[in-house]
């Protein structure tokens with residue numbers, strides 16, 4: 001297992017956002033995490049990333065405990081994220097943004113200054129991957145919403161993570177912009193382990209190997225897209241939320 005949580009629990013005051021969760025992700029799979037608003041999806045990703053400390057329980061990456069580490073240490077172990085709040089640098093160019101992401105992963109190279117060509121090459125690779133090579137020299141603030149989202153994922157990819165966490169990568173995007181994100185995710189599948197929180201069922205059903213359904217901070221169901229679609233408990237929580 002690449003990632004394992006054991007009895008993971010997070011309380012916010014009286015709210016149990018994650019309750020005794022045992023969650024496992026295999027290397028190189030694409031996992032979707034779905035569930036109603038407030039189910040604990042974002043909290044789970046923030047716990048994995050080290051942005052939140054568990055109230056109880058443990059998180060392991062490749063068998064090593066990481067739940068006591070600060071997020072910059074977790075980033076160095078190869079977990080990267082693109083969360084709902086955009087974290088790009090609007091006044092820098094697209095290429096400079098990606099370079100900042102690379103720099104994050106290769107801080108030592110920056111300090112000894114000797115590997116500029118290697119960094120430039122990595123930036124070019126990522127720009128190709130996120131289909132923004134033609135906009136490399138534009139300020140990030142001038143990108144369309146869907147392009148900014150791709151850039152944000154690019155910043156995470158620049159660190160060459162072994163595990164990429166995505167929180168609602170298509171939220172607020174048009175159908176066409178969503179297609180572009182789906183294409184980007186497809187290009188990563190089988191190369192990087194992906195854990196993606198997503199509300200758009202078209203995205204979830206077409207990309208996920210396995211879907212985990214969270215409900216009140218617990219695992220309500222887990223299975224293939226076909227199994228989850230046919231699961232009466234899952235249908236019930238979605239029907240009760242939407243109607």
Ligand SMILES: Nc1ncnc2c1ncn2[C@@H]1O[C@H](COP(=O)(O)OP(=O)(O)OP(=O)(O)O)[C@@H](O)[C@H]1O
Nearest residue numbers: 012015016017035036037038039040041042043044
């Ligand atoms: N920093 C926080 N402080 C207090 N309560 C929080 C905090 N973060 C989350 N919560 C609460 O924890 C619960 C789970 O929230 P979380 O954001 O993880 O849900 P979610 O599944 O991501 O929902 P959504 O689909 O709306 O994004 C909610 O009741 C939320 O109000």
Ligand SMILES: [Mg+2]
Nearest residue numbers: 041042043167
């Ligand atoms: Mg959320």
